[in-house]
Amino acid sequence: MMRRILSLTSGRIALGVLAVIALLALLGPLLAPQDPLATSGHTLANPSSAHWLGTDNLGRDVLSRLLDGSRVSVAGSLEVALTALVVGAIPGILSVYLGRAFEWVTLRLADTLVALPFLLFAVAVIALLGNGLTQAMLVTGALVSPLFYRVSRAATLAVARSQYVEAALISGASIGWVVRRHVWAKVLPSIAVALAQTIGVGFIIVSSLTFLGIGIQPPKPTWGGLLASDLGYLSYQPWAPLVPALLIMVTVWAANLLADTLRDVSGEAGRALINNRKAHADRRSKSDLVTTGGAR
Amino acid sequence: MPGRLMPRHPAPHASRLRPTALATVLLTVLVGALSACGGTASSAGGAATLKWASSYFPTHWDPVVGGSGAQFRELALVYASLTRTDETGKAVPDLAKSWEYNSKGDEITFHLRPGLKFSDGLPVDGAAVKAAIERAKKQKNSALFGDLTSIKSVDASGLDAVVHLTQVDYQIPQLLGERVLQIASPKAAADPGKLDQNPVGAGPFTITQLIPGTKAVLRKNPNYWDAKNIHIDNVELTSAPDASTVVSGLQTGVYNFADIEPSQAAAAKKAGLDVFVQPGFNASNISLNVNKAPFDNNKVVDAVRHAINRQEFVDKLTFGYGQVTDQPFPKGYVAYDPASQNNYPYDPGKSKKLLAEAGYKAGDLKLDLVIPAEDPQAEIVQSQLAAVGITVTIKIDKNWATPFFAKNLTFSLYSTTGRDSAVQTLTAHFGPNGPLNLSSPYEPAGFEAAVAKVRRTPLEAPDYTTVLRAATRAGLQSKALVFTYSAPNLIAKSKAISRLPKIPAHIDWTGVTISGSK
Numbered sequence: 125m126m127r128r129i130l131s132l133t134s135g136r137i138a139l140g141v142l143a144v145i146a147l148l149a150l151l152g153p154l155l156a157p158q159d160p161l162a163t164s165g166h167t168l169a170n171p172s173s174a175h176w177l178g179t180d181n182l183g184r185d186v187l188s189r190l191l192d193g194s195r196v197s198v199a200g201s202l203e204v205a206l207t208a209l210v211v212g213a214i215p216g217i218l219s220v221y222l223g224r225a226f227e228w229v230t231l232r233l234a235d236t237l238v239a240l241p242f243l244l245f246a247v248a249v250i251a252l253l254g255n256g257l258t259q260a261m262l263v264t265g266a267l268v269s270p271l272f273y274r275v276s277r278a279a280t281l282a283v284a285r286s287q288y289v290e291a292a293l294i295s296g297a298s299i300g301w302v303v304r305r306h307v308w309a310k311v312l313p314s315i316a317v318a319l320a321q322t323i324g325v326g327f328i329i330v331s332s333l334t335f336l337g338i339g340i341q342p343p344k345p346t347w348g349g350l351l352a353s354d355l356g357y358l359s360y361q362p363w364a365p366l367v368p369a370l371l372i373m374v375t376v377w378a379a380n381l382l383a384d385t386l387r388d389v390s391g392e393a394g395r396a397l398i399n400n401r402k403a404h405a406d407r408r409s410k411s412d413l414v415t416t417g418g419a420r
Numbered sequence: 421m422p423g424r425l426m427p428r429h430p431a432p433h434a435s436r437l438r439p440t441a442l443a444t445v446l447l448t449v450l451v452g453a454l455s456a457c458g459g460t461a462s463s464a465g466g467a468a469t470l471k472w473a474s475s476y477f478p479t480h481w482d483p484v485v486g487g488s489g490a491q492f493r494e495l496a497l498v499y500a501s502l503t504r505t506d507e508t509g510k511a512v513p514d515l516a517k518s519w520e521y522n523s524k525g526d527e528i529t530f531h532l533r534p535g536l537k538f539s540d541g542l543p544v545d546g547a548a549v550k551a552a553i554e555r556a557k558k559q560k561n562s563a564l565f566g567d568l569t570s571i572k573s574v575d576a577s578g579l580d581a582v583v584h585l586t587q588v589d590y591q592i593p594q595l596l597g598e599r600v601l602q603i604a605s606p607k608a609a610a611d612p613g614k615l616d617q618n619p620v621g622a623g624p625f626t627i628t629q630l631i632p633g634t635k636a637v638l639r640k641n642p643n644y645w646d647a648k649n650i651h652i653d654n655v656e657l658t659s660a661p662d663a664s665t666v667v668s669g670l671q672t673g674v675y676n677f678a679d680i681e682p683s684q685a686a687a688a689k690k691a692g693l694d695v696f697v698q699p700g701f702n703a704s705n706i707s708l709n710v711n712k713a714p715f716d717n718n719k720v721v722d723a724v725r726h727a728i729n730r731q732e733f734v735d736k737l738t739f740g741y742g743q744v745t746d747q748p749f750p751k752g753y754v755a756y757d758p759a760s761q762n763n764y765p766y767d768p769g770k771s772k773k774l775l776a777e778a779g780y781k782a783g784d785l786k787l788d789l790v791i792p793a794e795d796p797q798a799e800i801v802q803s804q805l806a807a808v809g810i811t812v813t814i815k816i817d818k819n820w821a822t823p824f825f826a827k828n829l830t831f832s833l834y835s836t837t838g839r840d841s842a843v844q845t846l847t848a849h850f851g852p853n854g855p856l857n858l859s860s861p862y863e864p865a866g867f868e869a870a871v872a873k874v875r876r877t878p879l880e881a882p883d884y885t886t887v888l889r890a891a892t893r894a895g896l897q898s899k900a901l902v903f904t905y906s907a908p909n910l911i912a913k914s915k916a917i918s919r920l921p922k923i924p925a926h927i928d929w930t931g932v933t934i935s936g937s938k
Contacts, residue, residue, distance in 0.1 A: 163803040167736055181683070182736055182799055255816050337794040342814050343802065355664045359687035 125316075128389035128398050135385040141378035148191060149198035156188035161343050168360045177367055181357055184343075186350070190367060193345035197330050197372075200261050204326030205319055207265025212272025213315055217307060219273075220280045221299045234270040242267040243332055250338055257330070257339035264329050268322055275318045279311040313390030317383050324379030331372045347372050467653035468934040470917070473666055473678035477633065477659035481619040482612050483602035484556050487563030488844075490837045492599050493927045497638055497655060499602030499621030500645070502530050502549065502581075503593050505840050509754070509924045510879070511593035515544055515603065515622060515645065516581075525588035525876065530596075532579040537643050538605035539626040546576030551606040553583070553596075559612060566853060567600050567844055570875070589875040594841035598926065624650045624929060634659050651933045667691055667912065676914035676934070682739040688912040697741055698909040700925040701749045701838020701845065704733070706801060706902040707858040712830045714785060715859075719778035721899045725764035726771040727808040732800055733905040741908035747892060748836065748849045750906035754885055755842035757892040764902075771808040782809030787831050789813065792820035797833055797904070827860045835907065838925055842888055843874050850895035857900055864897035871895075 129135035148155075157176075164183035171178045177186040212234075219227045245267055246260040253259045280303075283289055289306055297305075333339045334348030342349075347368045354364040388394060478494050480486040486495055502519075503511040516530040536544035553574045556564040570589040575582040583592060595601075608620035619627055624647070625638035638655040641647065660666050663681040670678055671691045680688055680695075688695045708715040708724065715721050730744035746763065747756055775785065787805075789812050791798050802812040812831075823829050834856055839845040848854045851871070852861040870891035877887045909925070918933045 161803070163732075163736075163800065165732075165735070182796060182803075251818055255818075337816075341816060342794050343799045355662070356681070356683055358664060359684070359690065 125313075125389070128394060129382075129385055131398055131401065132385055132389065134381050135389070138378045138382035138385055141374060142382060145194070145198060145375050145378070148194040150195075152191035152194040156185075156191040158185040158188045160184060160188040160192040160345055168357055170361075178361060178364065180350075180353060186364070186367070189345035189350060190347065190371065193347050193350060194371075196257065196340065196344065197327065197334070197347045197375075200257050200330035201323050201326030203258065203261040204265045204268060204329060205322040207262050208268040208272055208322050209315065209319055211266050212269030213276040213311070216273040216276030217280045217303060217311060219277050220284050221303070230273065234273045237267050238270045240267055243329065246329065246333060247336075247338055250333075255339060255341060257333065260333060260339050261326070261330070264326070268325060271318050271322065272315065275314045276311050279314045280307050283307050283310045313386065313394075317386045317390065320379050320383035320386055324376040324383070327372065327376050327379065468651060469654040469656060470652050470677055470929070470934065471656045471658070471673075471675045473658050473660040473669060473675040475660045475663075475679050477636075477657065479633065480616050481627075481630070482609075482616040483604060484559050484562045484564055484609075484612070485616060488567065488599040488839060492602065494636075494657060495602055495619070496598045496623060496926070497625045497657070497929075498619045498623045498627055499598075499604060500623045501596065501598045501601050501603060502532075503597045504928070505594075505597055505923055505926060507922050507924075509840065511597060511840070514597070519593055521590065525590060525878075526585045528583045528585070528592050530581045530583070532581070533645050534579060536622055536645055538608070538620055538622045539641060539643070540605050540608055540620045542605045542607050544603070544622045545579055546581040548603060548606050549581035550574040550576040551609065552601060552603040553581075555609055555612075556601065561612075564600055566855060567595065567848075570595075587872065587875060590878045591841045591843045591875055594879070595844060597840045599840050600844070625652075625655055646930060649930045651931070652929055667693070670912055670914065673914075676917055678912055680910050680912045682737065682741045682908060682910055684912070685739060685741065685910055692915070693912045694915050694917070695910065695912045698911055698920065698925075698927065699922055700906075700909040701753060702835065702907045702909065702925075703745050703748045703750065703838065704797060704833065704835040704904050704907060705748070705849075705856075706904060707824075707829075707832045707834050707856070708900050708902065709827065709830045710859040710862055710899050711827075714778075714780075714787075715830065715899070717778050718899065719774045720780070720785070722764070723771040723774035723778065723808065724805065724810075725902050726767045726774065727804055727810070728764075728801075728902055728904060729766040729804055730904050731766075732804065733797065736800065737796060738905065738907060741910055743906050744904070745906045746903050747896060748845055748901070748903060749838055749842075753842075755845065755888050755892050757889040757896070759889070760893050760896045763896065768808050775809060780809070783811060785809065786811045786813070788815050789831050789833070790815045790817050790820060790823070790829050791833050792817065795833065797835075801833070824858070825855060827858055829858060832858060837909075840925070843871060843891070846871060846874075846891055846895050849901060850898045857898075859898075859900035862898075862900060864894060864899075867891070867894040867897070869894075 129139065162184060164179065166179050167181055167183045169175055169179040175185050175187065177190065180186055180189065215230045219230045242264045246264045249263045250256065250260050283306055289302055292302055331348035334346035335352045337349065337352065340346050340349060351365050351368040351372070354361065354368065357364065388397060474494055476490040476494060478486055478491040481495065483495050483499055486492065500515050502514060502516040504514040506512045515532055515536065517533045519528055519530045521528050530549065532544060532546065532549070538544060542548070553568065553571060556562055557568050557571065570585050570587055570592065572584045572586045574584070585592070602621065604615055605620040608615045608618065617630060617632060622644065624641055624644045626641045627636055627638050629637040636657040638657065640650055640653050644650060658675065660678060663684060666678045666680055667684050667687045669675045670688065670693055685695050706724070706728070708721060710716055710721065730746065734742045734744050743750055745751060746761065749756055787810060789798055789801060791814065793816060798814045802814060805812050817823070824832055836856060839848065849856045850863055850867050851857060852863045854860065874888050874891045877884050916935045920932055921928045921930060
């Protein structure tokens with residue numbers, strides 16, 4: 125799969141950007157040139173050699189705060205995506221095999237969760253359980269999970285009705301064996317697409333909550349929080365919100381681009397696409413050889 | 421081209437569409453031009469409309485529940501009071517045309533103006549005043565009862581209200597002004613829950629529409645006692661959106677008056693708006709609970725006092741519009757005691773030494789600073805205390821008010837807009853039951869006697885200032901409060917609105933005009 129993704133330019137760009145973001149999340153706090161919490165007398169300073177992205181209203185180094193804040197933003201979005209995956213995909217697959225009652229209950233539950241506005245719900249959870257991003261992201265993940273439920277259920281249904289699966293069941297294969305041997309392989313590409321897409325959605329949710337000052341105790345920096353505080357000083361640093369906004373935008377774009385690429389390269393259609401490209405590239409290299417030879 | 425919205429080829433009616441499009445453009449330009457001619461001040465019919473974006477949109481419209489915080493300014497649109505203050509901060513007649521004390525000073529009689537009515541038609545008389553005071557003292561959710569401890573009972577006789585006091589107290593005319601006794605119609609106040617959403621007073625305006633927490637529409641009250649000096653016909657009071665968008669709202673005419681953050685002052689000036697500071701009594705403090713560790717140790721309290729660099733608050737938060745203060749009011753106020761100035765200067769070295777004497781090494785002392793919302797003040801406190809070895813964790817608690825006023829917190833922040841009565845300000849901060857004294861029932865030694873002496877001193881007495889400052893000095897012996905800075909009452913308005921009276925801490929619309937209307 126990775127080879128297929130890397131064979132497309134969009135896949136290479138998406139993975140490249142996300143790899144950089146992941147590195148920022150892992151190493152950002154270590155790479156920060158200054159203490160991201162240390163205030164100074166140089167407030168709202170323009171970019172300089174000492175402060176590459178200037179300083180904020182309390183004189184803190186903006187680059188250090190951006191680097192330090194990357195971990196929270198990335199971890200939050202991953203938390204949403206992984207929670208949604210676990211809560212949604214497993215019942216989605218099982219709903220096909222565990223009988224009508226389970227199917228009916230899980231379908232109604234998925235319908236209910238879709239109806240709940242997740243941002244509002246996350247705010248309510250924080251009000252109820254205290255100001256922390258972890259609980260808000262877990263709840264948001266549960267609310268986003270119907271996407272995984274539906275995707276995995278649809279893929280499982282398609283496989284479950286195929287003749288070779290029915291033949292396997294008649295031959296005495298257990299449901300667990302069928303799921304592991306046939307269903308999982310078919311469901312995985314669809315889940316991978318949904319996962320990449322949900323990471324982007326999770327990023328937007330984390331950024332929105334931290335933009336509103338919810339879920340994070342100050343002075344801990346986050347990209348959304350930096351964007352919000354920069355907006356208060358537009359007349360002094362009109363360019364300042366661009367950096368956190370671009371970081372958020374590029375990350376979400378890369379996650380969506382990866383989802384698109386995964387969709388393009390998965391399944392039979394993906395195999396065909398890759399083969400076509402390979403054939404096209406072969407033809408071009410052959411014709412290049414002929415042209416070169418003719419010129420001699 | 422998939423998704424194309426326009427036809428590939430010119431439509432057969434294109435020639436007919438062109439004049440229509442031209443007419444639409446002309447109409448748009450005309451409407452825009454006509455709107456511009458109308459100016460930002462006026463609305464339909466040329467009426468003078470004040471469009472006020474407020475950061476303090478009232479959460480309660482019952483003045484008894486609202487208390488004497490910053491929202492009283494908005495409530496004063498609807499409610500009048502017995503007295504108001506003039507530009508020197510002295511009580512002057514409002515609904516009461518005059519008042520006098522008895523010879524002992526423990527009884528005061530207010531004489532109300534004749535012929536006044538609330539907007540529901542009920543007369544403004546002594547009975548209404550009595551009902552208002554009794555409600556403020558007795559209503560279960562009253563935020564004012566603590567301010568009225570000097571009042572024993574009230575007798576009503578026609579247009580007179582006789583207030584019997586528990587002690588000699590010459591502060592009563594200062595106290596019963598817009599901050600503490602905005603008078604509601606007794607009929608409407610019979611159902612406080614309803615009054616909270618349908619305010620009925622005898623102020624300069626009456627409410628015509630109220631969307632809780634968002635918007636209030638008011639029109640001029642022709643029966644207001646000073647209606648001839650109110651030149652504003654309508655008020656649209658809106659809860660201010662994000663601070664960074666208020667200036668844009670003012671610039672585009674969505675509002676023509678707004679309180680703004682100091683960080684927005686430069687943008688407002690650049691946009692051609694009038695930016696001014698209304699005088700006031702604002703003071704911010706760090707509240708310590710001396711009943712709880714580690715502030716039960718005097719050396720830790722003193723270490724915090726010496727660790728605070730007040731100038732940093734002014735520089736970073738007020739953009740040059742505020743000033744440092746180490747007392748519960750700004751410098752220059754009558755109660756400000758110059759003798760107590762800089763009692764605890766910024767000295768991080770001394771702070772570290774005091775902490776060591778108290779048995780704390782750097783990093784040993786860990787504190788939770790509990791605040792209601794994100795506030796850069798907290799981050800400055802955190803950074804200044806970190807510099808002396810105290811680790812502060814900022815905790816945001818949306819239900820902060822409950823533990824704060826129940827005095828359950830150990831360490832917090834509070835900012836006050838002050839009070840018209842200096843004694844009220846002092847007792848609120850230093851009194852044993854003062855709402856802003858996180859260490860209740862603790863009070864500094866000698867404070868009660870000093871305050872009683874102020875109450876016994878008429879405001880016109882030659883030694884009033886001396887006695888008042890002595891009470892401030894006694895209060896400042898309190899270990900429970902570290903005052904930091906005085907934030908400005910910064911306002912931006914359209915140039916169409918005339919200058920406001922410079923009444924400290926108030927926003928008074930008397931005599932204010934809006935040009936371009938009528």
